[in-house]
Amino acid sequence: MADVKKIATRESYGNALVELGKKHEDLIVLDADLAGATKTGTFQKAFPDRHWDCGIAEANMAGIAAGLSTCGKVPFMSTFAMFAAGRAYEQVRNSIGYPHLNVKIGATHAGISVGEDGATHQCLEDLALMREIPGMVVINPSDDIEAKAAVEAAYEHVGPVYMRFGRLAVPVINDNADYKFEIGKGIVLKEGTDVSIFATGLEVSEALEAAKMLEADGINAEVVNIHTIKPLDKELVVKSAQKTGKVVTVEEHWINGGLGSAVCEVLCEEAPTKVLRIGVEDKFGESGPATELIHKYELDAEGIYKKVKAFVK
Missing domain, CATH: 3.40.50.920 (Rossmann fold)
Incomplete structure (x- = not known):
């Protein structure tokens, strides 16, 4: 598959946020000192006033996202999957899931394809943790096209959404005219x-x-x-x-x-x-x-x- 176009879905996440940001002024992006890695830095350049760096404090970021959602904003909290689903699990569960708030979680660097960062960063349990939270939508896109569509669908969905993105560039397989993304439809x-x-x-x-x-x-x-x-x-x-x-x-x-x-x-x-x-x-x-x-x-x-x-x- 060497001749097939490959793009990391974390790149897709950053690009999709920029396009959505142009259309929706209520979209706020939060990051935890990882904008370069999660690719929300592209949104930061386009909309510096709507990109908030919360520092290395993921649990606090979840609380901020929860608060923003109660004020009519649509926050996308972004960090590595190990930190979003692992370190901030309690806050995601109790501050976002329990009150069923309109918060979107963009979790990058999931799975063993994180590579050299090793076991501590290779989150292999995030889908399990997130799907156990009542009302949480859990999405794991397969390529660039699907990832962008998933981000837009997450914005349109009212309620908490967890999206899993990867570090490794993967083949673009959904580049056909009849492709359609719909939450909950294989x-x-x-x-x-x-x-x-x-x-x-x-x-x-x-x-x-x-x-x-x-x-x-x-x-x-x-x-x-x-x-x-x-x-x-x-x-x-x-x-x-x-x-x-x-x-x-x-x-x-x-x-x-x-x-x-x-x-x-x-x-x-x-x-x-x-x-x-x-x-x-x-x-x-x-x-x-x-x-x-x-x-x-x-x-x-x-x-x-x-x-x-x-x-x-």
Whole structure:
């Protein structure tokens, strides 16, 4: 996929905020001394009066965002996923989730693709933590186009939204005229009959590549982009599972609590199906180049291909 255009979704986040800022004066961006890394610095340059640096005080930033939302503003609080979902969890839960305030959380640098920053910064539990908060929408876009659409959809949605963005540049796969983003609606990218692969985030492009490899082995895989972890597109999950009879979930997240768990919860209640969850096992990440880590943890197309092939056969 070397010839495919690649963009990090954190870049998309920053660019989308600028475009939204031109149209909506009530949009305020908060950051925690990481504007260069989260790419909200682009918004800061365009709208310096509407970009607030809260310093290395993420819990306080969540409280400020909550307060702003009660004054008619639409705050986007931005920091690394480890700090947004981890360090500030209590404040996100109690100050934003509990009163169901209109705060948007832009969490960048999620997953092992953070790379050299290592296990302390490679947040692999954020989807699990955020989807457990009542009323919280959880979005994990797959590429630049989807990330920009997700930011706009988050602004239009009334209520708390958690958005997960990555550091690593990923292929642009949604550059087609009929692409449409809708919160809570998955997208079938490839029809199939032998196995359903539900993927999220950067794993969507890897799943598509794996499906091509499986096709060469006579395995017809259906690939579904689940960009919204919560609310999950239950109807699509059940329909695809009943069609193929086997389900695989793929995520750059611990296999517990994220997409795999969400899909299993639906299927065990509505359409019991054999499921293989692909993600990071019960272990922390490590420091190293992002692409090498994705390969080591078998989250690249090759790793997905091998696991799905064994599962189906």
